[in-house]
Amino acid sequence: MAKLKARMPCEEMLPFTFGTVKLDETNLGVMTSVMALGEDAALSSALSDAHGVGFPKANRTLGNAGGPRCIWFGQRQAMLIGPAPDDRLQVYAALVDQSDGWCAVTVEGEDVEHVLERLVPVDLRRMHFKRGHTARTQLGHISASITRTGSQAFLILVFRSMAASLVHELSQAMRAVASRRGNG
Amino acid sequence: MRLDCPICGNRDRREFYYQGDAVMLERPAPDAGAAAWDGYLHLRANLAGETRDLWQHEAGCGAWLVVTRNTVTHAIHTVELASAVKEALR
Ligand SMILES: [Zn+2]
Numbered sequence: 001m002a003k004l005k006a007r008m009p010c011e012e013m014l015p016f017t018f019g020t021v022k023l024d025e026t027n028l029g030v031m032t033s034v035m036a037l038g039e040d041a042a043l044s045s046a047l048s049d050a051h052g053v054g055f056p057k058a059n060r061t062l063g064n065a066g067g068p069r070c071i072w073f074g075q076r077q078a079m080l081i082g083p084a085p086d087d088r089l090q091v092y093a094a095l096v097d098q099s100d101g102w103c104a105v106t107v108e109g110e111d112v113e114h115v116l117e118r119l120v121p122v123d124l125r126r127m128h129f130k131r132g133h134t135a136r137t138q139l140g141h142i143s144a145s146i147t148r149t150g151s152q153a154f155l156i157l158v159f160r161s162m163a164a165s166l167v168h169e170l171s172q173a174m175r176a177v178a179s180r181r182g183n184g
Numbered sequence: 185m186r187l188d189c190p191i192c193g194n195r196d197r198r199e200f201y202y203q204g205d206a207v208m209l210e211r212p213a214p215d216a217g218a219a220a221w222d223g224y225l226h227l228r229a230n231l232a233g234e235t236r237d238l239w240q241h242e243a244g245c246g247a248w249l250v251v252t253r254n255t256v257t258h259a260i261h262t263v264e265l266a267s268a269v270k271e272a273l274r
């Protein structure tokens with residue numbers, strides 16, 4: 001069989017910077033959708049035993065960049081990022097490999113909240129939305145998962161097919177914010 | 185208009201999809217007869233006042249919700265998980 005070349009969803013589109021804000025693609029590696037079947041508590045302890053991160057509460061993430069990470073992803077759903085899922089989890093959750101299904105970007109910089117407030121109908125300011133907080137919401141018209149990863153940084157996930165639309169929406173908002181600052 | 189999703193918190197209306205009367209949770213028995221099924225499928229009261237409707241937090245957690253609101257005053261009284269409402273009907 002022909003050897004196919006792996007291609008990132010935002011390849012040749014990123015990175016770029018406007019004003020104080022930088023947008024770049026983030027390679028998250030293995031991503032597994034974890035949908036609870038029985039008790040959430042049993043699933044959480046099985047996840048902790050296998051990967052060192054439990055099942056997150058609604059609107060929260062567990063773990064950090066680099067290590068295993070679990071991002072809440074909807075009603076009784078989370079995305080396990082990093083390790084391939086341990087087989088023992090199958091008793092507690094439906095597991096689906098979605099590694100190639102998502103486009104992940106990191107947007108960061110001083111004006112990042114001003115960029116996102118033009119696109120996202122959730123208050124993402126630091127006083128309300130702290131590091132480790134996450135939201136399923138919309139970015140423009142795109143269904144998205146948005147997580148704060150730092151004081152001026154967010155991880156944004158959208159369906160892979162939405163990669164170009166995501167880059168377009170963010171670039172427009174980044175340009176607009178930069179031009180208001182007078183450094184576009 | 186904003187809705188208090190029991191899972192996600194207070195969110196903008198654009199994240200939600202409207203389905204219709206929450207009577208859809210009270211499906212008649214298969215042998216309930218033509219009149220019961222006709223009412224369940226087709227007949228809606230269309231009251232001016234308090235209504236109970238099904239909404240889905242489509243762009244959020246994905247949960248189906250029962251929203252009790254007043255079509256005259258636009259007040260929203262309760263937002264409950266449809267799964268919990270259905271459980272209570274059993
Ligand atoms: Zn919700």
